[in-house]
Amino acid sequence: MQQRKYFGTDGIRGEANKELTIDIAVRLGYALAYYLKKKNPDKKKIDVVIGSDTRISGYMLRSALMAGISSMGVHITYVGVLPTPGVAYLTQVKSADAGIMISASHNPAKDNGIKIFRSNGTKLPDEIELELEVLMDDYEEISKECVVGDKVGKILMEDDDYFLYRDYLLSTVKGDFSGMKIILDSANGAAFKLARSVFSRLGAEIVSINDLPTGTNINVKCGSTHPEILAKVVIGYSADLGLAYDGDADRLMAVDKFGNIIDGDKIISILALNLKEKDELNNNKVVTTVMSNMGFEKYLENKGITLVRANVGDRYVIAKMKEQGLNLGGEQSGHIIMSDYNTTGDGVLVSLKLVEALRDCGKSIDELVSGIVDWPQILINVRVENSKKNTWDENSAIKEIIRIKEKEMDGLGRVLVRTSGTEPLVRVMVEGKDKIQVDSVAAVIADVVKKELE
Structure with a gap:
């Protein structure tokens, strides 16, 4: 998959006004509105639903995002503070062309994020996020299509839409x-x-x-x-x-x-x-x-x-x-x-x-x-050469020792090897019914990984 510049695994996220800046929010607003207009060339009125969580930076980012979107002639309904799934639900119920949630989910208050939903309430696929990234970097060109005067998009504050979602949950x-x-x-x-x-x-x-x-x-x-x-x-x-x-x-x-x-x-x-x-x-x-x-x-x-x-x-x-x-x-x-x-x-x-x-x-x-009894599990983080960490699954010695040890466990255990996305680590997780065997298998595999990749 093509390397991403702005979008991560769950929208755009980062520390507010440092990694997730006003500039990024405005350019995303331009890009999304431009994309929606090009996708719906015959549609006279394009609508976007926006909600947010309670972070103080939400007001700042909301204003920037709305400015970019409305300046392209796209209309906005702001539904206030609402859970992410509430925004997804209202996007469908209100027949909007897209929905946006301003939130960094479980992250600290200093962070914030922007998630985008399609008209059916599902998150954007990778290919559309990549298309938006290209448009964000070309915003000087696409901003030439901004509307002027009384043609800009309307912004409606509809906090009462909260009740639509609440009543749906009750139902x-x-x-x-x-x-x-x-x-x-x-x-x-x-x-x-x-x-x-x-x-x-x-x-x-x-x-x-x-x-x-x-x-x-x-x-x-x-x-x-x-x-x-x-x-x-x-x-x-x-x-x-x-x-x-x-x-x-x-x-x-x-x-x-x-x-x-x-x-x-x-x-x-x-x-x-x-x-x-x-x-x-x-x-x-x-x-x-x-x-x-x-x-x-x-x-x-x-x-x-x-x-x-x-x-x-x-x-x-x-x-x-x-x-x-x-x-x-x-x-x-x-x-x-x-x-x-x-x-x-x-x-x-x-x-x-x-x-x-x-x-x-x-x-x-x-x-x-009470009937769920977790099997013993161990996770060993093996520090390796960063340039080699993503080659573990191509290494014949590592693949062979995993095969041997999984066969030894005979369906009563499993091995999961993953790389860290941020550190030079290969994570070896072993789980099984017998703790002594789990510890032994993990140690052996970790030793081979270290030997092959350090």
Whole structure:
């Protein structure tokens, strides 16, 4: 794939006003508007939906982005602070030509990002992102097509569109949650109003924490990446469970009544079994990533559910789901996609469906995941010559030792070798039922990698 200049694995992201600058935002606005106009030459009115999380830099970037877009005659509906999946949903509902979320997700408050959705609510494919990058670097030329005077695009502030998304989420639940006590941690982010609103309307007893955003406290020792405080509050309030979102609420992590963290894989297991019981789990398969534990895989297998692995990253999970026609997938990190309801990971939606599943089966979350026993796992980071790190999978000695050791484990373990994207490291991960064997296999493979690539 062609080397990228601006876009990463999830849009454009970086420290606000340093790596993600006003200049980049304006040029992206120009480029996207130009692209949409060229793609729809006969369309008289082109519309873009924009939402944001609670970061203080969001106002700055939003203004720059809107300036570039509207100066090309494209109209904008700003829907206010809303989770990323809410923007994806409204892009479809409002028949917009594109949607944009201004957020750096689970990153620190100093960072920000820009994600773009197509009219169907899915993220842009690589080829369109690369096309936009070319246009961004040619903005002096494409800006010649800016409109003038009263031909510029209108900018509408439609904060009430929040209710369209909220009411849609409510419509996905049958019955209510009366009699349940739930602690919500919104990470001082995009779900700070939405989460407590939907759960309160469904009759649950709610305690909401980290729901007072200042613009600088998003994700600070809270939310899905730091659920430690949530765990203490769940215990302190004798709650049934806790639910934690990240800054843009496309992730969910849970906490049981004993304060144990329930990761994305375990949440997927509960949802998968619930869907299977209702005969609603497509092909009785789920998609997770290469990082999912084999103990989790064997647990699902024993329940009649096949685990399909994708590369790390929600875009790869979604691609695998589409490829095999599946309706549930996600990652350990809490990105969980229920494609019957939305096109992207949706933390609030998934939390509603999780609580609905708990209510329907009459069991607590700790009871439902008690049968999942993670197999021992070890990760060894091998420092190698940076110029050689991406050649490990072409090295005959490394490939042979991996083959031998995987055969030794005889289906009761696996080897995963990956390179670091930022450091001169080859990561050797070994997982298996027997810890002594796992440690031994990892050490042997790591020694060969070091010998061959240092």
